Amino acid sequence: MENEKTLITDFDLDLICDYFGRLDRQGPGNPESTIRALSFIDNFSDELKIADFACGTGGQTMILAQNTKGTITGLDISPYFIEKFNTNAEKLGLQNRVKGIVCSMDNLPFQNEEFNVIWSEGAIANIGFEKGLNYWKGFLKKDGYIAVTYESWFTDERPTEIEKFWVDAVPEIGTIGHNISIMQKAGYSLVAAFVLPERCWIDTYFTPQKTIQKTFLEKNAGNKAAEDFVKYMKYEEELYLKYKQYYGYVFYIGKKM
Numbered sequence: 019m020e021n022e023k024t025l026i027t028d029f030d031l032d033l034i035c036d037y038f039g040r041l042d043r044q045g046p047g048n049p050e051s052t053i054r055a056l057s058f059i060d061n062f063s064d065e066l067k068i069a070d071f072a073c074g075t076g077g078q079t080m081i082l083a084q085n086t087k088g089t090i091t092g093l094d095i096s097p098y099f100i101e102k103f104n105t106n107a108e109k110l111g112l113q114n115r116v117k118g119i120v121c122s123m124d125n126l127p128f129q130n131e132e133f134n135v136i137w138s139e140g141a142i143a144n145i146g147f148e149k150g151l152n153y154w155k156g157f158l159k160k161d162g163y164i165a166v167t168y169e170s171w172f173t174d175e176r177p178t179e180i181e182k183f184w185v186d187a188v189p190e191i192g193t194i195g196h197n198i199s200i201m202q203k204a205g206y207s208l209v210a211a212f213v214l215p216e217r218c219w220i221d222t223y224f225t226p227q228k229t230i231q232k233t234f235l236e237k238n239a240g241n242k243a244a245e246d247f248v249k250y251m252k253y254e255e256e257l258y259l260k261y262k263q264y265y266g267y268v269f270y271i272g273k274k275m
């Protein structure tokens with residue numbers, strides 16, 4: 019990847035949405051992990067209000083809706099993803115409880131203490147782990163829960179190649195212990211933290227990409243940015259297979275004090 023784009027955010031958003039809109043999930047994760055994280059949350063009621071920040075097309079949101087009562091607001095910066103999200107909710111007959119809106123996670127249109135649960139898979143790095151935990155806390159009721167997945171180091175040291183890739187992508191990336199301490203300092207008590215299993219990367223993230231890469235490249239034939247984007251995504255997989263013992267996503271579940 020010498021002299022080529024080295025961050026996903028270097029690519030055009032429309033291109034990223036065209037690619038990831040073809041997939042059920044836009045980041046590592048799977049239904050079992052979403053349900054496992056949900057199992058740490060008590061006091062389910064019909065009035066439960068959940069927000070899913072950076073919901074994408076709603077893979078995890080629909081699982082949340084099928085396993086809870088109450089309402090869910092999904093939000094994402096991409097209108098294209100939100101359109102697909104609302105279509106998916108309708109297909110599953112969830113449209114009365116699940117609604118997607120377009121907005122940015124760092125400028126939220128909600129009331130103070132509006133939600134019982136704030137969810138966010140694979141996206142808090144866009145605002146920053148510490149900043150997101152602090153800002154989002156204002157929208158949680160007292161004793162409300164936050165559940166986020168976040169890129170994390172599994173070891174204190176790692177090879178330069180993988181260190182550089184992730185520090186460029188997520189400058190704040192830290193170890194699990196460091197991230198738990200940030201969560202506690204932000205005013206949450208730790209409820210649970212667990213590493214997403216490898217199948218969340220391989221079965222639901224990298225493998226489905228292989229099948230859509232061909233049609234994506236056919237549709238964008240001759241588009242160098244599209245070719246570079248596919249190369250970038252293949253490089254991400256290559257790095258994961260080589261260095262997966264050093265990093266991954268961790269689910270952090272906290273309760274607002």
Ligand code: SAM
Binds near residue numbers: 043044075078
């Ligand atoms: N949560 C989904 C999942 O796990 O499948 C999507 C995760 S994807 C890795 C990251 C998502 O963050 C994308 O849907 C992207 O559009 C969204 N996003 C990026 N920056 C954002 C922002 N500032 N506000 C809201 N959404 C944002």
